[in-house]
Amino acid sequence: MTSRTLLNTALRPVLLGTGLLLSASAMAAPQGLYSTEELLDADVYAKSDSDQAIGDVEDVLLDNDMRVHALVIDTGDLFDLGDKQYVVGAEHFTVETHNGESLDNIEYSVHLDLDAQALGEQPEYTNTWWNQAKDNLQQAWEETKEGAASAWETTRSATSDALDKAGNVLESVGEETQQAADDAAQ
Incomplete structure (x- = not known):
């Protein structure tokens, strides 16, 4: 048996297990295509509390290449942040898709890598x-x-x-x- 065959035999269960894990967490995996219409008004969650929404998506800002540059998050007077809108760069959030198989039922949630205080330190829109x-x-x-x-x-x-x-x-x-x-x- 060649070393390549041994390696393939050893890795097959690991790769299969990884594939099962990835399919089990498909909701958190990138979806490849997103609807901005559905992203607007999506609930936004801070890093410190993924159960309590701290605002919603007010706007999506694109750059010259039509890539998402930032989201505008409307806090709606939550967490003593005031009724303000904050600009959160694309490097600070991820989007989770729920009911991704049906455009009629698709929902998004936005998860920040910022806590509520750090959100309040972002630029105001x-x-x-x-x-x-x-x-x-x-x-x-x-x-x-x-x-x-x-x-x-x-x-x-x-x-x-x-x-x-x-x-x-x-x-x-x-x-x-x-x-x-x-x-x-x-």
């Missing part, structure tokens, strides 16, 4: 925040485009130089080979 965030993201987009263009120019230049050097080496080797052949023929 105001006109000032909106304008500043929009300008910052546009500037970052421009810098990314400029950086990508610069990287492309550097790569293109380096590749061109490398090809020129390789061509010169091949030409030199060819000349030396031709000279050696001429010398051998004489």
